Amino acid sequence: MRLPTVDELLANVRVVALPMRTRFRGLDVRETMLIASPLGRWGEFASFPEYDDAESASWLSCAIEQAWNQLPSIEERPVFRDVVRTNATLPAVDAADVALVLERFGDFRTVKVKVAEPGQVLADDIGRVRAAREFVGAAGRVRIDANGGWNVDEAEHAIRALEQFDIEYVEQPCTSVDELYEIRTRVHGLGISIAADESVRKAADPVAVARAGAADILVIKVAPLGGVRRALNIIDEAGLPVVVSSALESSIGLGASFDLAMRIEHLDYDCGIATNVLFEQDITPEPANFAIFTATPGIVDEKTAEELRVSPEREQWWRDRAVRCLALL
Template sequence: MGEAAPLPPWTEPAEACLAALRGARAAVDRDEPVAVDDLPPAAAHALSLAVADATARRDGRPLAASLAAEAGLDAPATAVPVNATVGDGSVDETVAAAEAAVADGFDCLKCKVGARGVAEDVDRLRAVRDAVGDAVGLRADANGAWRREEAERAVDALGGVALEYLEQPVAAGDHGALRALRGRGVPIAVDEAVNAPSGAEGWPDPVEEHADVAVLKPMAQGGPGATVAAARRLADRGVDTVVTTTIDAAVARAAAVHVAAAVPGGGDRAHGLATGGLLARGVVDDDPAPVADGRIAVPAGPGVAGEAFDGVV
C-alpha cells in the first residue's frame, strides 16, 4: 500500500505526479524495471512505500522495524510525541488555542508566525509561554516569511522565551541568513530549505552550520526509507530530525509515524504528525494512528498498519 499526496512547493504538482505514476505502471506492465530514484518525490514516495509495506508484511514486522534495520539503527520507538499547531490569531486567540491544546494532552506546541509584524509575533509567543508555563515545549514556524533583518530582530527578542526552535525564519534559498541566525540564543530549524522537488535551491551546506533541526517530510524526501537514511546522515552531523507531513491521508500519515519512530532519537522529541484533522474526510473510517494525549502509538501490525488499509484503493 502506497500513497502520493503531492503538494507544491514541497513536491511536484499533481499532474506531474500522476504522469510519473502512469509511466511507472506502464514500465511494470512491460516487465521493465522502474528507477524510483528518478521519479519526482511524491511519486517516488508512493512506490517506495508500497514496496516497503509489502516487504515488512512479508517479514511479519512493523514498517518502523524494517526501516530501522535497513538504516542500521537501534530498535524504533513504540510511540512518538506530537506537537499541536496553533494558528496565526491575535494574542488572545493564540493563548486560548494554546491552552486548549495543552488541556487536550499536548505538551508541545508549534505557533505559526510571520503573517503579522515581528513585534506582535513576539508578544504572542511571550503570552503563550506565560500561559502554558515552562514544562510545555514551544516552537515557532515562520514558513520563510521574514527578511533577514526581521528574523534577526525576532531571534534577538525571543531569547528568553525558551523556544525549542524557530522553523524556517527566512526564505528557503537564503542560506547566508540561516547561518547568521545560528548561535543567537534560539535554535534554528529548516523545512522548505530541505524539502523541495529537484531543481530547487538544494540543502544548505554544511547543514550543521545552518540548522540545529531539520523538519523532514517523507512525501517530499521520496519515501520512508529515504527519509530515515537522511535522518541518520543528519544525526551524524549533529542535526536532529523532526518528521511531519504534507497534509497526507491516513496511509502516508501512518507511514510517517513509523518514520518518526525509526529516526535517531525519534521517540524523544515531538513530531508534526497531528495533521489528520486538517482533511475534510479520510480514506478509512478508523485511523490506525490516532493522536491520544499528545502521542501516537506506532501501529503494531505488519507493514504500515496490518490489515487496516486492505481494500483501500
C-alpha cells in the same frame, strides 16, 4: 524500488478534499490522493497542487513505498520505538483564538507556532506566541516556524523580541542557506537553535544546509523526501538532530511519517505529525491519538471517501499528475 505499472497504480485510488478546521497554509480544504496496492495497503500522494511534477514525483515515491510495502526490513533498519511523542501545531491565528485551537490537540507538551505570516506584523506573532506559552505553561516547549518569511535583519529583530517566551528553536527563519547561516551566527549567543525545513525538503541537495553549518536541527518530511528509506539516508548523511514532521497529510500519509520516526535512533524533539487534528474530517475510520502517535495500519473509510470525493475534473487532474510523476521515477 519496484514501481507499479500505470494500471496498477491507478487501479484503486480515491481523490478527496479534506475540510480544514482553520485556514492553514492558505488552504480551506486539503486535496489528496489515496492509492491502494493489491496488498490491501494504502499510500498517500499529497503533493500540494501548485508543486510541479519534478518536485511531486518524490511524494509519489513515498506513496508507492508505503502502499507496496517496500519499507526497509528490520535487519536493514532497526525499529527503536513504538510510540512517538507529537507536538501541537498552531496556525497564524489571532491570540484570542489560541486556546480554542490548541485544546483540540488534547494532551501535549510542545507547540509549534506559525509566525511571519504574510499580511501580519511582529505584534501578531508576539501576541500569538505569548498566548501559546501561557497555554502550555513554564514546563511546556514552544517552537516557532517562519516558513522563510523573514530576511536576516527581520529575523534577528523578531527572535530577540520572541526570545522572552523561551523558544525551543526557530524553524526556517529565512529562505536561503546563506541567510540561515548568517542568522544562526547572529543569534548563537542567545542559545537559540535554528531548524531547517524548506532548505531540506525543497533543496536539490537536502544535506547541503547541514554541510554548510547553517542549521542545528533538520525538519524531516517523509513524502517530499521520497519515502522512509531515502529520508533515513539523508538523516545518516546530515548527522544532525531531526524532527519528523508531516506535510499536512491525512492519517494514511501520517503513517509513513510514523514508519520513519520509529526507525530513527535519536529522536529528542517531539514530532510534528499530529496535524490531522487540523482537519474537520480525516479519511481513516479511527484517527490517530494525537498525544502519542502509535502505529495503526491506515485504512481508508469508504463512506468518508465518497462524501469528500472531489469533482470528476479534479480527480482526472490527480490521475494525470500521478501518471506523469510515475514516469519520472
